[in-house]
Amino acid sequence: MAIRTSPNQPTEKARPAGNPRPTGKKRRAVVAAVLAAVLLAAGGATAWWLTDGQDGARPLTTEEASRLALSRFTLYGASPVQVALTAQEGDGMVVEVRGVVDYRTRHAAGSYLVRGPAGTVDQGLVVWDAGGLGLAKAPDGAAGPAWEQADHVPRSGWSSRAYGTDPLDSGLNLLVQLGADRPDNPLLLAQSGPRRLGRDTIDGRAYDRISGPRPREAADRDTAASPLTYWIDADGGLRRVTMRITGLGTPTTLDLRGQLAGAKLPEAPWATAG
Numbered sequence: 679m680a681i682r683t684s685p686n687q688p689t690e691k692a693r694p695a696g697n698p699r700p701t702g703k704k705r706r707a708v709v710a711a712v713l714a715a716v717l718l719a720a721g722g723a724t725a726w727w728l729t730d731g732q733d734g735a736r737p738l739t740t741e742e743a744s745r746l747a748l749s750r751f752t753l754y755g756a757s758p759v760q761v762a763l764t765a766q767e768g769d770g771m772v773v774e775v776r777g778v779v780d781y782r783t784r785h786a787a788g789s790y791l792v793r794g795p796a797g798t799v800d801q802g803l804v805v806w807d808a809g810g811l812g813l814a815k816a817p818d819g820a821a822g823p824a825w826e827q828a829d830h831v832p833r834s835g836w837s838s839r840a841y842g843t844d845p846l847d848s849g850l851n852l853l854v855q856l857g858a859d860r861p862d863n864p865l866l867l868a869q870s871g872p873r874r875l876g877r878d879t880i881d882g883r884a885y886d887r888i889s890g891p892r893p894r895e896a897a898d899r900d901t902a903a904s905p906l907t908y909w910i911d912a913d914g915g916l917r918r919v920t921m922r923i924t925g926l927g928t929p930t931t932l933d934l935r936g937q938l939a940g941a942k943l944p945e946a947p948w949a950t951a952g
Contacts, residue, residue: 712768735873738888740864742874746888747864753934755779756859758943760935761786761853763844766928770795773846775804778825778860778941784808786850787943789816789824803828805836805947806850812838812947829944836947845923849930852906856934868890871904878909885909885917916939 705868726935738746752760777788785807791798803814803824814836841847872893878885890906907929909918919927
């Protein structure tokens with residue numbers, strides 16, 4: 679299996695902020711309204727906090743809600759941010775993406791790798807934004823970080839498309855929208871039903887594991903659960919997000935690994951022709 683691609687000339691509606699796409703810390707996070715939109719875009723996500731840490735789940739304290747409300751703003755301020763995505767695509771296939779996201783422009787670039795039971799199936803470069811993604815092969819003899827290699831791929835070299843509902847697309851779509859240019863309202867956020875599930879350590883640092891706001895369209899908000907789980911530190915830094923997709927036992931994992939000062943995203947995919 680390889681990442682789905684479409685011809686180099688996608689419809690204008692499917693282009694990222696002007697072009698292509700691929701086939702195939704100090705504060706907190708997630709406004710209910712924004713998340714609802716993201717969840718709809720993710721398509722098919724299903725609840726999971728009730729099956730992970732159910733016994734210890736409880737409503738957030740005021741302090742925890744404040745940190746959650748600040749996390750997206752903290753992430754925005756850390757741009758550009760190193761990111762990693764791991765998604766199960768069925769039939770034993772795993773897709774990994776390593777890249778950089780600039781939350782000020784909502785542009786991202788990196789590399790992708792598709793692994794199957796017998797080894798590597800496909801690999802290349804990927805760019806994505808709020809509208810979709812584009813894939814390309816790395817230029818011959820290319821060296822250096824993937825986002826630098828992507829700068830040497832012309833606009834015509836990208837195979838681009840709009841997002842679908844598979845785990846890779848849902849994860850990339852969510853990943854580029856996590857940062858926000860202002861904190862969320864902690865009172866409204868707390869009312870939308872996030873729960874503290876427990877406490878974990880990642881790379882030697884402690885994080886509260888918190889389920890996201892519950893879907894607003896759910897018939898019973900008291901029993902509905904969020905498909906998203908967040909790991910947030912004492913400063914409101916967002917370190918990890920997992921997302922459950924209907925029909926898949928393993929969640930898509932998004933890791934946020936801190937600022938990468940000096941990273942410059944490629945211009946070709948989004949530059950205006952002319």
